[in-house]
Amino acid sequence: MERVARGVALGALLGLAILAFRDRAAPVHLVVRMPDLPRALIAWSTSTAPAGVHVRADGGFAPFARDWLRALAGAGTGVTWEGTALVPTALAAEPVADPEGGTSVWIAAPAKAPLVVEDAAGRLDSIQSGTGGARVLVRSSGGELFARSGGTVARSAVTDSLVLGRLLLLGRAGWESKFVAAALEERGWRIDARLRLSPRGDVRQGAETVIDTARYSAVVVLDSIGAAEARRVAGFVRSGGGIILSATALRTPGLAGLAAGSPGSVVAGHEPFDSAAGEPRRELELIPIALRTGSVLLEHRDRMVAVAARRIERGRAVTIGYLDTWRWRMGGGAAAVRAHRDWWADLVAGVAHSGRIERPAGGIPDEAPLATLIARLGPASSAPSLPNRTPTVSHQLLFAILMAVLLAEWASRRLRGMP
């Protein structure tokens, strides 16, 4: 029996040796979960890389992991991946043309996807994506911004700054020009103004200069102006400047061509202004705008277009149908002064021409993480099936057999009184 045991032990030892040799020679395919990936990457990169890896991403793919896997694939390792929590998300951020700064953030995501927008200091807002995505206006500026949706995190860093020119205010002396100038100057815009007052003189501010993009970012026209001036303004817009047109300014023939549409008849608001109105601009009188082709609706009241925009060659134009927006500032309640200022500043920011100073981004942007992942590693797929092998005994079983027979052989000798 002892000889049989020795024979079996030798056989087990031989089997273990064969298995070890075969594993070293045969290619290895591994399936790794995301939390284990960083350690695994280091291991694969410092010792023999596996023949193939399949990564299961429960959460997001860190950019470094994505790039590392790409390098691994380039070295011959087959890389596949799958991730059910990864949502196609893309993020773009731009500085706002506003003396107070701010960042405009566009997030592309599937409809109804929950989105969380964050910066380095924490969460900014959470919103459900509409058709195509969502927009966020962050009032403070600078720094990295993140958009999370499911397991995907898109990252962008806005470090560019804008060079803003002045605004030119044209129209008649009156409450609207007074309060629009007040709102924009309080915001930090520098304004030149030409306000008709009388044949003996107009109210002016700033130097009398050419209307061009070297000096002005945008022109705000609140009333009808002269034909010559209208031509200069149109030229300014075509060369890249911005313009805000009040519906009452559309009486000027040269300006009607810049408008986003044609004006209708006045629709009444409410008087006196209801300071508790949930939608304050509903209290204002409105000249609805009939949109022309190519114009974009920015704001509506019921089924009427109240604010619309369009591009004109290199410039941008916004047409406002509301009349006497100053009534909102005066009658709108405690927050109305700031809200009126914000509204006007946002409209101007949407058209203002500005120079851009590009600066290197502080962090590593990752604005479309899923698209980048697919571009680097290919589309998602399920785990590949491993190559067929003859069934074999596991290392542990062979080792156990080896130890058992060695023990049996020793026990037998001892029982017989042998050493």
Added chain:
Amino acid sequence: MSAVDRARNAQRALLGTLAADALLYAALALGTATLLVIIVDFLSPLPLEVRRAAIPLGVLGAIVTGAYRLWRGREVSSLRQVALYLEELFPGMQYALVTAIVPAGSSDPVLLDRAVEQGYAPGALGPRVRRALVRPVAGLLAILLAGMAFPSQSVTRVLRPRAGDVLLAPPRGAPPNRLEPLVVVVSSPAYAGLPSETLDDPSSVRALEGSGLLLRGRGAMIAPSESLGLVRGAGMMPARVVGDTWSFSLTMPRRAEVLRIADRGRNRLLTLEPLLDAPPTVTLRSPTTDSTYPLPTGTLLLDAVAGDDIGLAALWFELMLTTGGGERFTTTTRILGLASPGGAPGAAIRQVLRLDTLRLLPGDVLNLRAVARDRNDVTGPGEGSSDTRTIRIADPERRDAIPIVPAAVAKLDTTVLSQRMLIIRAETLLVRQRRFTPDSFRVQSQRLGERQRMLYDRVQALILELETATDVGFVGATEESMLLRVAGLAMRRAEDHLVRARVAAALPEMYRALEALDKGRTSRRVYLRGMLPRIVVDLNQIRLTGTAKATVSPRTPRFALSDPRRRLLERLDRLLPAPGRTAPALGDSLTMLRADALSDAPEVAPPLASALEMIRAGTDPLPQLRRVRRMLERAVESVPSLSAWRGGR
């Protein structure tokens, strides 16, 4: 002396010893506890509250110890036990004493007495008793000696703990830090009548504006006092030195600020948080409205109450009588009902005014109000006043008041009736809902909605009539028009529900509208006093007919608004995230930020104070600072869509 007498004598001696023993051990317990606290306080200064509790707890321990000793010796109260004890001590009595006390069978008392006398000599117990007291006495002496080894200030801190004795604690650090500890004595202004307050090692001081502040520290003799100063703004105040104590005296300012005490490269910040004394609030309870009297007779009840956060000094009625006409008027002012509340936080005054005593004439005007003054003699006095009531004496030579549009009354009555009818129809529809198919129910409901809309339009027209009297150029709300606005709002909401076939939801709004309409019918009418028909200028005729020369000056621009909250936000942004920034430096920066926030954004001052506490405790303040940032930052604006317009919104 008989045996029993001897036993009783011995018992008395033992009782006395027991009492002395209990007292001594109680004193020993108290002394030990006190000494322990002195030792701990010497090594690591204890808070005032702990030291205040030390003696009472020590006394409690002493009582417990004494009681325990008494309980252990309780057998002394039994003569038999005393006898047994003596028998044990003096075996020569051969139990004669016990037998004498507890007779058993027939025993000769004389023989027992002789046996006791032989075995127990008078005074034999004394040495043993004295030996028993040696230990506690020795313990007490040891504690006293140990106590004398400590500085007297340390002992005083435990025996007589009080605010401000932090300066008696042993100095720490090498070289000693003169800026720690710091004691601030706050003396409120005399008018406030508040007691002085002493603060030990505060990081901020809250007190009334104008309070006296005395900052004290020790260690003046360690180094030249010239190196020690109080920095405020651009100036530096030298310290006043008396012995080893240095001090600064100042007054609580109006606006929060941070003081810096500097000494040989060390700095200590102290935030001053002023509490501002508000002026009194005054309410005139009678008369309640303005009035016009046809004749200057009758009485007027004057009634007012006032309140103040600190205390009132005076309260009175002020009467201004203006008489005259055209361009000539004279005014006299009188004070009535003057009261001196003597610093009470609230007071009331009443007075009956007889108009005939004022010698009023037609056309005269009385302006009446109540006025109160507080006791603030530092930054005030603060004065508050009530609303003014205007009493006029009618002038038959002037136009009468014009009531506004009395014709509107009839229209309002019709509207009320229509609204009642509409409610009845809605209620009936609701009751009969099951008889209708959903579609036909909706149609019926929508018809009611249209009717409600018509009533709403009628009410809006009434409001316009009431609020504009164009012949005299009047524009403005009246009590009645405000009620009609409430009704109109309810009607709009009711219409909205009816259009959506939500009759049950519409009915409460319809009731609200009816209630407001009913109130409108009975509300006070507005009378337009002395208004002239307005003059309408013929603009077309006169446009640009002026010939005067004009030179229009240029407009000067407005300044951009400097938002103090934005400045705070920018400063906070520079502080975070700041990995590697040392905690003391961050704490100093936040202290300065918090001082400004007290004035510019008071709601973030408490969370900033929490962040400072976290830094002192060694925990991460970043989450708290992020919260502060969110509070300072204006909300982001999110829109769930992507616009083709790459604009600001």
Added chain:
Amino acid sequence: MRPFTFATGMYASGDWESGQLVAAVVIDSLARHTELEVSPAGVNVPIDSAALFEYPFLYLTGHLAVRFSAAERRNLLRFVDRGGFLFMDDHNHDINGVFHTTATQELTALFGRLERIPNTHELYRAFFTFEDGPPATNHEMNGWGDNLVHDQLLGIVRGGRIDVLYSNKDYSSEWSMHPESKRFMEADPSRFAVNIVVYALTR
């Protein structure tokens, strides 16, 4: 766009109605000298009503004591904070009379200390030029029994801009006439009103 409307404020405590002719005179001057769109008649608006905020230019006057109610104070504070312009004129010829004393107390309590407007302020060049500051009234020049001349106007100035203009020169008396009466005058006595309105409308 809404035209400029001259609004006279109605307050409870005094005789707000004493200057009801002023509106027409000012409107007349504005129409004669400027192209401003102007309402042909003024309005009277209670200063404690929401309607106040529809008229960013407000004129207050009177002879008697000025004691605003809590609602009037609240509205005036909001009115000026939001950008409205308040012009207040003492309809008396006196110094430290009851209107002046009480009105300045009320304005100070609401807005802070009244400052003297320097006579070189741009207000005096906003349309017409008044080299010597506020023009004297006929009463002052003719010595209406009191020889009282007030050299400067007072105001609440924020950021270099007048938000509240206070006068004790009694322009209300100067401008209390029918506009037709001007044709008998050598110079339009209400030209300074044009400066005030143009300043309010453009600064």
